[in-house]
Amino acid sequence: MPSDDVSRSSPSVRASCRSCWLAAPGLLWMALFFLVPLLLVFAISFASRGTYGGIVWEFTWANYLDLLHPLYGKILGQSLWYATLTTAICFVLGFPLAYVIARSPARWQPVLLLLVMLPFWTNFLVRTYAWMIMLRHDGLANNLLLALGLIAEPLELLYTPTAVVIGLVYGYLPFMVLPLYVAVERLDPVLVEAAWDLYASRWAVFTRVVVPLTMPGIVGGCILVFIPSIGSFITPDLLGGARSMMIGNLIQHEYLVVRDWPLGSAVSFVLMAIVMAAVFVYYRQASSADGPLEGR
Amino acid sequence: MRRSDPSPSMATFSTSPVIASGQSLPSTSPTIDIRAIVRRHGSVAAVDHVSFQVQRGEFFSILGPSGAGKTSVLRMVAGFEDPDEGDVLIDGRSMLGVPPNRRPVNLVFQSYALFPHLTVSENVAFGLRMRRVPGALIDQQVQQALSMVKLIGKEARKPAQLSGGEQQRVALARALVNKPAVVLLDEPLAALDQQLRQAMQVELKSIQEQAGLTCVCVTHHQEEAMMMSDRIAVMHQGRMWQVGTPREVYENPRTLFVSRFLGVSNELPGRLGEVVREAQLFHPADDRLPGFPVRTGPGEVPGRPATWSLRPEQLRMSSERPSVQDPVLPGVIEKVLFAGSETKYLIRVGREHLWEARATGAMQPSFASGDPVFLQWALADGRVFFE
Amino acid sequence: MKQRSVGLKAVSLLSMLFLYGPIVVLVLYSFNAAHLSMAWRGATLKWYAALVHDEALLAATANSLFIALVSTIGATGLGGLIALGMEQMSHRRQQLLEGSLVLPLVIPEVMMGVALMLLFVMFKMPLGLTTVILGHIVFNIPLVTIMIRTRLRKLDPLLREAAADLGADSWQVFRYVSLPLLRPAIWGAVLVAFTVSLDDFLVTFFTAGPGATTLPLKVYSMIKSGVTPEINALSALLLVVSMMCVAGSLYLQRREV
Numbered sequence: 001m002p003s004d005d006v007s008r009s010s011p012s013v014r015a016s017c018r019s020c021w022l023a024a025p026g027l028l029w030m031a032l033f034f035l036v037p038l039l040l041v042f043a044i045s046f047a048s049r050g051t052y053g054g055i056v057w058e059f060t061w062a063n064y065l066d067l068l069h070p071l072y073g074k075i076l077g078q079s080l081w082y083a084t085l086t087t088a089i090c091f092v093l094g095f096p097l098a099y100v101i102a103r104s105p106a107r108w109q110p111v112l113l114l115l116v117m118l119p120f121w122t123n124f125l126v127r128t129y130a131w132m133i134m135l136r137h138d139g140l141a142n143n144l145l146l147a148l149g150l151i152a153e154p155l156e157l158l159y160t161p162t163a164v165v166i167g168l169v170y171g172y173l174p175f176m177v178l179p180l181y182v183a184v185e186r187l188d189p190v191l192v193e194a195a196w197d198l199y200a201s202r203w204a205v206f207t208r209v210v211v212p213l214t215m216p217g218i219v220g221g222c223i224l225v226f227i228p229s230i231g232s233f234i235t236p237d238l239l240g241g242a243r244s245m246m247i248g249n250l251i252q253h254e255y256l257v258v259r260d261w262p263l264g265s266a267v268s269f270v271l272m273a274i275v276m277a278a279v280f281v282y283y284r285q286a287s288s289a290d291g292p293l294e295g296r
Numbered sequence: 297m298r299r300s301d302p303s304p305s306m307a308t309f310s311t312s313p314v315i316a317s318g319q320s321l322p323s324t325s326p327t328i329d330i331r332a333i334v335r336r337h338g339s340v341a342a343v344d345h346v347s348f349q350v351q352r353g354e355f356f357s358i359l360g361p362s363g364a365g366k367t368s369v370l371r372m373v374a375g376f377e378d379p380d381e382g383d384v385l386i387d388g389r390s391m392l393g394v395p396p397n398r399r400p401v402n403l404v405f406q407s408y409a410l411f412p413h414l415t416v417s418e419n420v421a422f423g424l425r426m427r428r429v430p431g432a433l434i435d436q437q438v439q440q441a442l443s444m445v446k447l448i449g450k451e452a453r454k455p456a457q458l459s460g461g462e463q464q465r466v467a468l469a470r471a472l473v474n475k476p477a478v479v480l481l482d483e484p485l486a487a488l489d490q491q492l493r494q495a496m497q498v499e500l501k502s503i504q505e506q507a508g509l510t511c512v513c514v515t516h517h518q519e520e521a522m523m524m525s526d527r528i529a530v531m532h533q534g535r536m537w538q539v540g541t542p543r544e545v546y547e548n549p550r551t552l553f554v555s556r557f558l559g560v561s562n563e564l565p566g567r568l569g570e571v572v573r574e575a576q577l578f579h580p581a582d583d584r585l586p587g588f589p590v591r592t593g594p595g596e597v598p599g600r601p602a603t604w605s606l607r608p609e610q611l612r613m614s615s616e617r618p619s620v621q622d623p624v625l626p627g628v629i630e631k632v633l634f635a636g637s638e639t640k641y642l643i644r645v646g647r648e649h650l651w652e653a654r655a656t657g658a659m660q661p662s663f664a665s666g667d668p669v670f671l672q673w674a675l676a677d678g679r680v681f682f683e
Numbered sequence: 684m685k686q687r688s689v690g691l692k693a694v695s696l697l698s699m700l701f702l703y704g705p706i707v708v709l710v711l712y713s714f715n716a717a718h719l720s721m722a723w724r725g726a727t728l729k730w731y732a733a734l735v736h737d738e739a740l741l742a743a744t745a746n747s748l749f750i751a752l753v754s755t756i757g758a759t760g761l762g763g764l765i766a767l768g769m770e771q772m773s774h775r776r777q778q779l780l781e782g783s784l785v786l787p788l789v790i791p792e793v794m795m796g797v798a799l800m801l802l803f804v805m806f807k808m809p810l811g812l813t814t815v816i817l818g819h820i821v822f823n824i825p826l827v828t829i830m831i832r833t834r835l836r837k838l839d840p841l842l843r844e845a846a847a848d849l850g851a852d853s854w855q856v857f858r859y860v861s862l863p864l865l866r867p868a869i870w871g872a873v874l875v876a877f878t879v880s881l882d883d884f885l886v887t888f889f890t891a892g893p894g895a896t897t898l899p900l901k902v903y904s905m906i907k908s909g910v911t912p913e914i915n916a917l918s919a920l921l922l923v924v925s926m927m928c929v930a931g932s933l934y935l936q937r938r939e940v
Contacts, residue, residue, distance in 0.1 A: 019853070023768025023780075026761035026824055033821045034787055037798035040805065093701070096694035103688075114933065119702050121929040123882045125902050126918040130705035132906070133712065133915075138722075140708055173702065194409035196396045197374055198423035198470070208422075212413045231791025233885060238906060248793040255797050255889075265801075268794045279789055 045265035055261060063266035072250070076270070079246040082161065082236075083229035086168040090176040090225045091218070093169070098180035098217075103189070113181065120174040128238045131167050132158060135239070159241035167235040175224040183217025184210075216285055223282040227275055247271045325388050327352045327477055327510045328373065333382035335368050342368045344534035345382070350478070350512055355504055357513045357521040360531035361557065366514045369531070370480050373512060375399045387477055397426070402471035406483040408463050410455035416466050417442065417451040423474040441473035444503060461492045468500070472507060479504075481513040485520060497523055518558050522546065530554045552603055552681040561605045562651040568592065568600045568680075575675060578604050582646035588623040590680050603681045610677040611653040613641065613669045622672050627651065629667045643669060706922060713915035730916035740917070743901040750812065750887075750897060751880040754819035758876050761820065762827030763869065766835060767857075769828075781832075784825040795822065796889030803890065810892030818890045819883060823876040830875065834868035835861075867935045874932035878925055
C-alpha cells in the first residue's frame with residue numbers, strides 16, 4: 001500500500017500522495033480475487049486428496065512426484081513440442097508478413113496491422129470452430145487437396161496433433177507479427193543495402209544483418225506466441241483428440257473430471273513455472289536490447 | 297577487374313564471382329562506361345540519357361542540386377536499381393541484371409550504414425568474409441585498411457562509440473578493403489561539420505591517390521567537388537550538362553545553370569549587336585548601361601537575346617575611369633562585406649543588378665558604401681549564354 | 684531487390700489468406716441451406732431465423748450482455764482509479780505495479796479459472812452470475828489500467844501545471860483538464876473490456892454455475908454436441924459484433940481528443 005513510503009517522501013509528494021489511495025480499491029480487488037486464489041492453488045498443490053475428492057491438509061511432495069509418471073510426462077512433453085512447433089511456424093509465416101508491412105508505404109502500415117490484428121479480437125471459440133469446419137472429413141481443406149490432386153483419399157485432419165498446431169498458429173500469429181513489425185520498422189533499410197553491396201547473398205543479408213538487428217522483436221514475438229500456446233485449452237479441446245491433450249486440458253481434467261484438486265494444482269504450478277520462465281527471458285531480452293543498439 | 301590485371305593491389309579480387317567470365321580488354325578501356333542510361337519514375341525521367349566514362353585511378357564527381365538524379369545514377373552503378381534503357385559497363389562487362397553483391401563496386405553510404413551490432417574491424421571485414429577470403433588474409437587486410445584511414449586502436453569499438461569523422465573513416469575502410477574496381481561515394485562528407493569536412497576532403501583525396509582508387513562521387517557541394525575531383529559532371533533535371541576538369545567547368549561553363557551552380561555569376565540580360573573587329577557588341581536590356589564588346593562564336597546574328605556573365609574574381613575595381621582597352625561599366629558600391637582573408641563588395645550596376653567583386657590581402661583597395669566605381673574585366677573572361 | 688519482395692509478398696498474401704480464409708468460409712456457410720453436408724445448397728437466412736426462436740440462446744445472450752455490462756463498469760472504475768492513483772507514486776513503485784499487473788494477462792487462463800473456482804468453492808460461494816462477474820472484473824482491471832495509463836503518460840504535464848497556475852485545485856484540474864483529455868482512452872477501454880468479457884470462455888467455464896450460461900458457454904456446448912448450421916449463423920454474428928467493437932475502440936483510441 002502506498003502509505004508506507006510517506007515518511008521517506010518529500011513534503012510535496014506527501015501532500016499530493018493522497019491521490020495514491022485512489023489505487024487502493026482496485027489493488028485490493030486484485031489481491032483478493034487474483035493473488036489469494038493463486039496462493040490457494042499453490043497451497044493445495046502440497047496437500048493430499050481425500051477419499052471422496054476433498055482436500056486433506058497434510059504437506060506432501062507426492063503430487064509433484066506423480067507428475068513424473070510417463071502418462072503425465074507425455075502430456076507435458078507434447079505440450080512443449082506443440083508450443084515450440086507453433087512458435088517456429090508463426091515465425092516463418094510472420095516474418096515475411098512483418099517485413100512487408102514495415103516496408104510498405106507509411107499510410108498503409110496501420111491498415112495492414114489492423115488487418116493482422118482484427119481476427120485476434122474475434123471470439124476465440126468461433127475462430128477455432130471455423131477450423132473444425134475447414135478440417136472436417138468433407139471440409140474445405142480436404143476438398144482443396146483432392147481438387148489439386150495432392151491426395152487420393154480425404155485425410156483425417158480433425159482431432160489430430162496437426163489440427164492442434166494449425167489452430168494454435170492461427171490463434172497466435174498476430175502476436176508474432178506485431179513485435180517483429182516494430183523491430184523491422186526500426187531497422188534502417190540502408191543497412192540491408194550496405195550488406196548487399198558488400199557481397200552478401202540474400203540469405204547472408206538475412207542471417208548476418210536482419211536477424212541480429214531485429215533480435216529483440218524475434219525474441220519478443222516468440223515468447224508472446226509460446227506463452228499462450230503452452231497454456232492453451234480450447235484449441236486442443238476442440239481440434240485435438242484424446243491423444244493430443246495439452247497441459248491445459250490435463251488441468252481441467254484433474255479438476256472437473258477426476259476431481260483430484262491437489263494434482264491439478266501441481267500441474268497448474270508446473271505450467272505457471274514454464275510461463276514465468278518465458279516471461280523472464282522476455283524481460284531480460286527487453287532490458288538488454290537497449291544497450292548496444294542505442295544511439296544508432 | 298580482369299584476371300589478367302597486373303596490378304598487385306587488385307589481386308585479392310580474383311575470388312569474386314564477377315570476374316568468372318573474365319576477358320582481356322585493351323588497357324585503355326574505361327573502368328566505368330555508362331551508355332545513355334534512362335531511369336523513369338512513372339512518366340518522369342529521373343535520369344535522362346546520361347552517358348559518361350571513368351578511367352582507372354580517376355576521381356570523378358557528379359555534381360548537382362538535390363533531385364537532379366545523381367543518386368539514381370550511383371544506385372544504378374551499384375546495382376540497387378537497373379536502368380530502363382541504356383547500359384552500365386564495368387571493366388567492359390555489362391552489369392545489367394547483376395545484383396549488387398556480384399558487382400565489383402562498393403558504396404560508401406551517405407549515412408555510412410555501419411552495422412551497429414558489429415565492431416569496427418568486423419564491419420571492415422564484412423565484405424571479405426562474405427567472399428570467403430581466408431581468415432588470416434582478412435585480418436591482415438583489415439589492419440592495412442584501418443591503418444590507411446588512421447583507425448588503428450579502435451578495432452573493438454562499436455560504431456555508436458565513434459565520432460562522426462571516425463564513422464566516416466570506417467565506412468571508407470569497409471569499401472576500399474575489398475579493392476573494388478570502383479569506390480562509389482554518396483555525399484561522403486555531408487554529415488560532417490564544416491571544419492571536419494575540409495580536413496576529410498584533403499584526407500580522402502590523399503587516400504584515393506595513395507591507394508590508386510577509382511572513385512565516383514555524388515555531391516551537391518561544388519567546392520568539395522572541385523577540390524577533390526579529376527573531372528566533374530554537372531547534372532540537373534536528370535540530364536548531364538557538362539563534363540570536364542574542375543577548371544574547365546568553372547571557367548568555361550556551357551550553360552547558365554552550370555555557371556550559376558559552380559559559383560557566383562554576375563549577369564546582365566540583353567541582346568547581341570554589331571560586329572566590331574574581333575568582338576561583337578552586347579547591349580544590356582537596362583538602357584542606362586552602355587553597350588560593350590563581348591567574345592562570341594563566329595557569325596552570331598545581331599539582335600539575338602542573350603545573357604552575359606562574369607565571375608567575381610575576374611572583376612577589377614577602380615575609382616577613376618581606366619585608360620586601357622578592356623570593357624568598362626560604371627557602378628556604385630552598395631555593401632562591403634569583410635570576410636577575413638578577403639573582402640566582398642556588392643555593387644549596384646544599372647537599375648537592378650547587384651554584382652559581386654572580391655579583393656584579397658594587401659591589394660585590398662579601400663572602398664566604402666556609396667562610392668562610385670568603374671568595373672573592368674578582360675574581354676575573354678566574359679561569357680555569353682543563349683537560352 | 685524486386686525478386687526478393689515478390690517472394691516475401693507472396694508469403695504475406697498466403698498468411699493473410701490463412702488468417703481470413705476460415706472466417707470467410709464460416710460466414711459463407713452460415714447462409715448455406717444444406718443441413719449436414721458441406722456442399723452448397725443455395726443461400727438461406729433460415730439458420731439466423733432459428734436463432735431468434737431459441738429460448739435458451741436468448742437467455743444466454745442476456746446473461747452475457749449483463750455480465751459484460753456490469754464487469755465493464757466495475758473494471759473501468761477500479762482500473763481507472765489504479766491508473767490515476769499510480770500517477771503520483773514513486774517511479775520504482777510504478778514499475779513494480781506495472782509488472783504485477785501484467786501477470787494476470789500472461790498467466791494461462793485455465794489457471795485463472797481453476798484458481799477462482801477454488802476460491803469460491805472453498806469459501807462456499809455458490810457459483811452463478813455473481814462469481815462470473817467477480818472473475819471478469821479481475822481480468823479486465825489490468826487491461827483498463829494499462830490503456831488509461833498509456834494515455835496518461837502522453838498527456839503534457841504542463842497542461843496540468845498551467846491549470847494549477849490558473850488557480851484550479853486538484854479536483855478542478857482533474858475534472859476540467861485531465862478527464863476531458865482521457866475521455867477517448869476511457870471509452871476505448873470500455874469497449875475493449877466489454878468485448879473481452881463478452882468473448883470470454885475459460886474463466887466463465889470454471890466460475891459459472893447453473894443458470895449462468897453465457898453465449899460462449901452455449902456455443903461451446905453446441906459445438907461439443909455436434910456441428911449444426913445454427914452454430915455457423917451464431918458464430919458469424921459473434922464475429923461481426925466483436926469486429927465492430929474493436930473498430931470502435933481503435934477509432935476512439937487513435938482520435939486526438
